[in-house]
Amino acid sequence: MQGDANDRELEHSFLRRIGEEQKIEPKDWMPEAYRQSLLRQISQHAHSEVIGMQPEGNYLTRAPSLRRKAVLLAKVQDEAGHGLYLYSAAETLGTPRSEMIAALQSGAAKYASIFNYPAQTWGDVGAIGWLVDGAAIVNQVSLQRTSYGPYARGMVRICKEESFHQRQGYEIMLMLAQGSAAQRRMAQDSLNRFYWPALMMFGPTDSASAHSARAMQWKIKRETNDELRQKFIDQTVPQIEFLGLQHPDPEICWNAERNHYDHGEIDWDEFYAVINGNGHCNRQRLAHHIRAHRAGAWVRDAVAAHQQKLAQRTAAAT
Amino acid sequence: MSEDDLQQATLELALRLGDDALVLGQRLSEWVSNAPYLEEDIACANVALDFIGRARMYYGYAAELAADGRCEDDFAYLRSEREFHNYLILELPRGDFAFTQVRQLLVDLYNSGFLAQLCRSRDATLAAIAAKAMKETRYHLRRSREWVVRLGDGTEESKRRTQQALEELWGYTHELFEPDTLEQQLAQAGIGVDTRMLKAHWQQELEALAREAGLHLPQNDWAVRGGRTGYHTENLGHLLMELQSIHRAYPGCQW
Amino acid sequence: MADSQLELFEVFIRSKRGLDHKHVGSLHAQDHAQALEYARDCYTRRSEGVSIWVVKSSDICASQEEDSECFFDPSDDKPYRLAGYYRLPDPVDNM
Ligand SMILES: [Fe+2]
Numbered sequence: 292m293q294g295d296a297n298d299r300e301l302e303h304s305f306l307r308r309i310g311e312e313q314k315i316e317p318k319d320w321m322p323e324a325y326r327q328s329l330l331r332q333i334s335q336h337a338h339s340e341v342i343g344m345q346p347e348g349n350y351l352t353r354a355p356s357l358r359r360k361a362v363l364l365a366k367v368q369d370e371a372g373h374g375l376y377l378y379s380a381a382e383t384l385g386t387p388r389s390e391m392i393a394a395l396q397s398g399a400a401k402y403a404s405i406f407n408y409p410a411q412t413w414g415d416v417g418a419i420g421w422l423v424d425g426a427a428i429v430n431q432v433s434l435q436r437t438s439y440g441p442y443a444r445g446m447v448r449i450c451k452e453e454s455f456h457q458r459q460g461y462e463i464m465l466m467l468a469q470g471s472a473a474q475r476r477m478a479q480d481s482l483n484r485f486y487w488p489a490l491m492m493f494g495p496t497d498s499a500s501a502h503s504a505r506a507m508q509w510k511i512k513r514e515t516n517d518e519l520r521q522k523f524i525d526q527t528v529p530q531i532e533f534l535g536l537q538h539p540d541p542e543i544c545w546n547a548e549r550n551h552y553d554h555g556e557i558d559w560d561e562f563y564a565v566i567n568g569n570g571h572c573n574r575q576r577l578a579h580h581i582r583a584h585r586a587g588a589w590v591r592d593a594v595a596a597h598q599q600k601l602a603q604r605t606a607a608a609t
Numbered sequence: 610m611s612e613d614d615l616q617q618a619t620l621e622l623a624l625r626l627g628d629d630a631l632v633l634g635q636r637l638s639e640w641v642s643n644a645p646y647l648e649e650d651i652a653c654a655n656v657a658l659d660f661i662g663r664a665r666m667y668y669g670y671a672a673e674l675a676a677d678g679r680c681e682d683d684f685a686y687l688r689s690e691r692e693f694h695n696y697l698i699l700e701l702p703r704g705d706f707a708f709t710q711v712r713q714l715l716v717d718l719y720n721s722g723f724l725a726q727l728c729r730s731r732d733a734t735l736a737a738i739a740a741k742a743m744k745e746t747r748y749h750l751r752r753s754r755e756w757v758v759r760l761g762d763g764t765e766e767s768k769r770r771t772q773q774a775l776e777e778l779w780g781y782t783h784e785l786f787e788p789d790t791l792e793q794q795l796a797q798a799g800i801g802v803d804t805r806m807l808k809a810h811w812q813q814e815l816e817a818l819a820r821e822a823g824l825h826l827p828q829n830d831w832a833v834r835g836g837r838t839g840y841h842t843e844n845l846g847h848l849l850m851e852l853q854s855i856h857r858a859y860p861g862c863q864w
Numbered sequence: 865m866a867d868s869q870l871e872l873f874e875v876f877i878r879s880k881r882g883l884d885h886k887h888v889g890s891l892h893a894q895d896h897a898q899a900l901e902y903a904r905d906c907y908t909r910r911s912e913g914v915s916i917w918v919v920k921s922s923d924i925c926a927s928q929e930e931d932s933e934c935f936f937d938p939s940d941d942k943p944y945r946l947a948g949y950y951r952l953p954d955p956v957d958n959m
């Protein structure tokens with residue numbers, strides 16, 4: 292009984308903190324559902340950064356100039372860094388990274404569905420940096436104000452690094468758009484294939500989003516899926532125009548009343564199909580992660596064994 | 610050697626060093642998303658980036674010396690197997706993590722001796738590149754040393770893999786210390802490095818490290834050579850095929 | 865067999881001379897030496913630092929939330945420790 296009253300009081304002060312825009316920190320009391328919801332979102336975000344290394348990583352050995360190779364290597368490395376920052380934020384909730392990785396590999400935890408699309412051409416490397424990182428940035432900028440301190444701080448750090456990602460992607464597109472006829476075709480084709488999936492990155496429309504309402508109330512999420520998606524659509528129109536490419540959405544049209552672009556319907560069947568395992572790369576991405584992780588098991592074991600030996604030697608010497 | 614010949618030889622040296630850096634950087638970049646854990650993905654990428662950067666500096670200098678309109682990418686993307694003059698050890702497939710770290714150790718140790726000398730080159734550009742590269746290599750060597758000790762002194766399996774890597778790589782190390790006429794002439798001219806001088810110290814350091822790691826240096830003396838003359842293993846063709854594929858598929862394009 | 869998990873370290877970075885070390889995140893490593901190197905690789909890719917500290921996460925002793933009332937509230941009623949508490953006569957506008 293007394294426990295209940297105490298919990299209510301704790302919950303009350305938790306909600307007051309959230310209401311006053313104070314951050315929640317690792318040692319603070321928090322409702323179990325908040326912790327679970329955070330863990331789900333942060334670990335999913337971390338997995339996305341890590342799985343997201345694969346489509347572009349696939350071009351590290353083929354980048355068409357040395358400058359591009361260096362830039363792409365730095366970019367993909369950053370994504371690994373982002374994965375690290377986010378695992379690090381999630382670990383403050385008391386779950387070790389190995390557990391999160393096990394959940395990813397068993398399919399219990401998800402990652403962003405966009406990475407199940409294949410990076411088929413060099414143009415896709417441009418489109419991914421420009422559109423996929425671009426969409427991620429819109430989301431991440433908003434998350435800098437998320438209520439959980441370590442997550443918010445991770446986002447600040449990540450956002451600082453992200454803008455170079457989008458710029459290098461756009462620069463690739465620009466070079467292609469201003470290049471030969473074949474390069475132009477490559478750019479248009481990549482834009483066509485990545486535009487819609489990038490819009491889907493913001494998740495289902497608000498009315499259909501399972502986790503959205505609660506996450507908004509707890510200020511884990513700060514803006515709704517549709518608000519963020521609209522921002523991205525609006526900012527992308529002039530960028531496509533400048534490239535001189537055709538907009539993939541024939542219905543895109545400025546609405547002066549709303550002060551936003553109206554746009555065509557997103558193919559949600561495709562969205563759910565890819566989420567449910569029917570993307571080109573779902574199996575490939577997980578298999579790659581599992582293969583690398585297994586291949587590294589003996590190295591991790593060796594590190595642990597070496598550390599143990601050192602400790603024993605120190606103990607024996609004293 | 611006339612000044613002209615000297616310049617031609619320096620150009621050739623810059624290309625060789627560029628090839629060394631590019632080929633190893635390419636191999637290292639293959640670890641990104643394949644490393645044993647995330648911190649290593651990031652660390653391997655850093656080392657790879659250093660080598661790609663180094664390749665660009667050497668090729669950039671080669672382009673300057675060639676002064677015929679070619680740029681770094683022409684050297685990297687438009688030369689074929691026979692024209693690449695990197696050491697063979699660098700083109701071998703990345704293998705397992707022990708193979709990669711043992712190769713790094715052998716090469717980092719060689720590089721630290723080599724760059725220390727090249728820093729004193731009377732060619733100011735080479736000396737400047739070497740000074741920058743030396744800082745990077747000091748860190749690379751620290752990493753590869755620690756990894757080889759860790760793996761040698763870890764589990765039975767890690768020790769076996771590390772010793773095996775050493776055996777597999779050993780025969781490719783000899784040519785590092787066998788300068789050809791061009792390299793000897795450049796060394797005499799105070800521009801290049803006589804790598805014969807580096808071997809004793811290299812071997813000594815390696816022996817000490819092997820003891821610490823519980824490994825032994827191979828005694829057998831098989832040797833494969835040919836990198837500096839473009840006589841490569843079959844691996845380089847595949848590496849270049851991949852590296853150059855997009856660039857060559859769209860001739861004359863900007864990226 | 866359970867997956868070997870390396871030790872968790874917290875990373876602190878001094879971004880430039882004259883500033884404090886600031887907590888930036890954590891990482892996994894075998895020991896302090898490797899943690900320092902990974903901190904360099906993972907947290908200073910853009911010249912963010914001139915000095916790094918790493919501390920085993922398990923070595924950090926943190927104040928508990930249930931103690932926060934008795935730890936921190938008592939200083940709330942001592943405004944006289946702050947300069948703003950004192951009103952200076954106008955002619956002496958700076959002190
Ligand atoms: Fe990222």
Ligand SMILES: [Fe+2]
Pocket residue numbers: 370424453456
């Ligand atoms: Fe990114």
